[in-house]
Amino acid sequence: MTAPMPHQGTVQSTPPLATGSPPQLDYSRVQAYWTRAQPSLLGPYMMDGFGFPAGAGRFRFHGEQKSIARTIQSLAPSTSVLDLGSGVGVWTEYFAQRFAKVAAVEASPILYEAMKARCSRYQNVTLHNRDVLSFEPTRGLGLVFLGGLLMYLNDHDVRVLLQRLIPCLEPEAIVLCRESTIRRGVKAIQGDYQVVYRSVETYRSILADAGFGVVSVQANTAYINAQMACEFIKKWKTLVPDRFHCLPAVGRFAYWGLRLCYPWNTRLIPWLFARMGYEFPSLTNHFFVLQPSRQTATNRRKQPLHTPLIENERFENAR
Numbered sequence: 162m163t164a165p166m167p168h169q170g171t172v173q174s175t176p177p178l179a180t181g182s183p184p185q186l187d188y189s190r191v192q193a194y195w196t197r198a199q200p201s202l203l204g205p206y207m208m209d210g211f212g213f214p215a216g217a218g219r220f221r222f223h224g225e226q227k228s229i230a231r232t233i234q235s236l237a238p239s240t241s242v243l244d245l246g247s248g249v250g251v252w253t254e255y256f257a258q259r260f261a262k263v264a265a266v267e268a269s270p271i272l273y274e275a276m277k278a279r280c281s282r283y284q285n286v287t288l289h290n291r292d293v294l295s296f297e298p299t300r301g302l303g304l305v306f307l308g309g310l311l312m313y314l315n316d317h318d319v320r321v322l323l324q325r326l327i328p329c330l331e332p333e334a335i336v337l338c339r340e341s342t343i344r345r346g347v348k349a350i351q352g353d354y355q356v357v358y359r360s361v362e363t364y365r366s367i368l369a370d371a372g373f374g375v376v377s378v379q380a381n382t383a384y385i386n387a388q389m390a391c392e393f394i395k396k397w398k399t400l401v402p403d404r405f406h407c408l409p410a411v412g413r414f415a416y417w418g419l420r421l422c423y424p425w426n427t428r429l430i431p432w433l434f435a436r437m438g439y440e441f442p443s444l445t446n447h448f449f450v451l452q453p454s455r456q457t458a459t460n461r462r463k464q465p466l467h468t469p470l471i472e473n474e475r476f477e478n479a480r
């Protein structure tokens with residue numbers, strides 16, 4: 162099954178955009194989209210329909226693994242993990258291989274089934290096919306992972322969800338979010354594919370309202386690499402008549418061209434575009450490491466915990 166063409170990349174071409182007051186997503190359409198999504202790594206990564214080889218999803222996954230591994234390295238094997246909006250369960254499986262207990266929550270039945278096929282052999286995993294907003298987390302969590310979930314929730318629900326987590330977190334717990342971001346403000350896309358893209362600053366303010374301090378923010382270069390390929394292909398599709406798209410060839414060419422130059426291209430290409438007055442890629446992505454604000458304040462006094470309490474905002478021009 163092919164998912165509808167994702168509107169992930171060139172935001173300008175995606176009608177209609179709502180700006181100004183906090184945009185409201187239509188959750189029934191969000192769910193409808195994910196119910197039709199491709200149950201593969203490329204589907205939840207929004208990399209379907211560009212002619213990329215399956216290895217493109219794996220390459221991004223391995224790139225992200227390096228960042229995530231650094232963030233969670235201080236956690237003990239006895240840690241309990243909660244993976245919210247877990248898609249086909251690639252991260253659930255990754256955590257199951259490292260930690261004592263993992264719970265994963267995914268609303269889309271088709272993605273849930275794919276996750277079940279992948280993860281049911283792990284004794285330490287519990288899977289839930291439900292909406293994260295109606296899920297009651299249990300206490301004792303050492304790691305909560307939200308991989309591309311908050312962009313499908315309205316501001317109010319982001320706060321409610323995060324506030325509900327606070328009493329369930331162990332004192333040294335990490336909440337790790339990976340979210341698509343824009344350079345400034347908020348942009349909501351309200352067609353069949355509903356999503357809200359927020360800037361790092363907007364996230365920072367919503368997270369603070371929810372009672373969380375941001376321990377670190379880091380650009381997701383593996384995402385930026387894939388996103389540049391997606392945006393190149395979208396441009397190609399607008400410039401070239403349908404019958405000449407040759408996506409399997411062009412997609413592979415774009416993917417391999419970028420892959421061979423990774424990771425320095427994720428810095429150089431946005432920088433070159435910025436010199437010409439363009440913001441490319443239009444969408445970026447960041448890892449946010451969070452802790453309840455009370456704790457962030459204590460740690461600031463105590464000194465660094467997991468990562469230095471400074472903002473690790475690398476690759477300034479990719480933001």
Ligand SMILES: C[S@@+](CC[C@H](N)C(=O)[O-])C[C@H]1O[C@@H](n2cnc3c(N)ncnc32)[C@H](O)[C@@H]1O
Nearest residue numbers: 195205246247248267268269292293308309313
């Ligand atoms: C971008 S995908 C990311 C999947 C996975 N975390 C990963 O990194 O591969 C977002 C996922 O969140 C799920 N999702 C969105 N809104 C949800 C909700 N309210 N409750 C549960 N899952 C939700 C979608 O079905 C989709 O699987």
